[in-house]
Amino acid sequence: MGQLSLFDIQNRMDKLNKKDRLLRLSETIDWNIFLGGLRKAVEKEDRKSNAGRPPFNVLKMFKVLVLQRLYNLSDEEMEFQLRDRLTFSRFCGFDSEDVSPDEKTIWLYREIFTRGGVIERMFDRFDHYLRTHGYESKKGQILDATLVEVPVQRNTEEENEKIQAGEVPEKWEKSPAKMAQKDRDASWLKKNGKSFFGYKNHTNTDVGHKLIRKYAVTPAHVHDSQKAEENLDPWNTSPKVYGDSAYSSEDIEEHLDDFQYQSKIHRKAYRNTPLSQFQMEQNRKKSRIRARCEHVYGFLKYVMKGYLIRGIGITRAQAKIGLMNLTYNLWRYVYLVRLRSA
DSSP states (O other): OOOOOHHHHHHHHHHHHHHOHHHHHHHHSOGGGGHHHHHHHHHHHHHHOSSOOOSSOHHHHHHHHHHHHHHTOOHHHHHHHHHHOHHHHHHHTOOTTSOOOOHHHHHHHHHHHHGGGHHHHHHHHHHHHHHHTTOOOOSOEEEEEEEEEOOOOOOOHHHHHHHHTTOOOHHHHTOHHHHTTOOSSOEEEEETTEEEEEEEEEEEEETTTOOEEEEEEEETTSOGGGGTTTTOOTTOSSOEEEEOGGGOOHHHHHHHHHTTOEEEEOOOOBTTBOOOHHHHHHHHHHHHHHTHHHHHHHIIIIISOTTBOOOSSHHHHHHHHHHHHHHHHHHHHHHHHHHHHO
């Protein structure tokens, strides 16, 4: 192969820029809105340790974690991709002469951001940014939940019984290394004849923009309806609340009525009390709107591969799922901006 000229290199970069989605993500969003909260988290961590501040720019490391979550990469793979791919290093702000973070550094920063609910605060901060830039929550809200699996724990029946009772198996107490690898927060759930082990991502999606406005993370066995009230968004411009039949209960209906929401939750059939033709038709009409959140879950699961996370304990699960929801909103915002300017 001959040596590339400066013209060849520039031509190659121009073609790359036209196709680089990460460049649009980097340029469309004002990333500095996250800077203050991230710095506080790192400074707080510094005060706990004599080791000093980690040597990397905190905003660059946050973008590393966003990129890692977008493609669901391991720490080891993320380290390699930052070194190998120009689009990755450019998005995160690392020049060719910079030293990019290794897998241990990536793990360290994620742990720092996991502690104290930093990711949750960054999610709220970006939601505020959305509302102040013309992307308020509107046309109603959709309550739903999706399962996020974690690696299955190979426990004995006796160990599982003790975990469910809130106890720690004796063998684990004698082996701290083993206990550190056991997730005592995740739980099993059987759905459509298939067993799942992990957590649930309870979300509130606004109808108008298909953005996730609120979320909660629980063990998988927690029923969808248990997070309905706290996930309601009082700032939505419409009082309409959509949800499948899992949210159909007298308590939820009373709560919606008390706070002047308009229930668009699916009617549920009961034994010996099937739905009337009119009720089934009403459910079908509601489904046309409620299905918008399935588009969100489709992106989370199949584009971001968010149906599986690796981590132990609900604190890490909350951070990883929260970062997944935030990353989706970042990506969705870029799409909405392009749509508005088209």
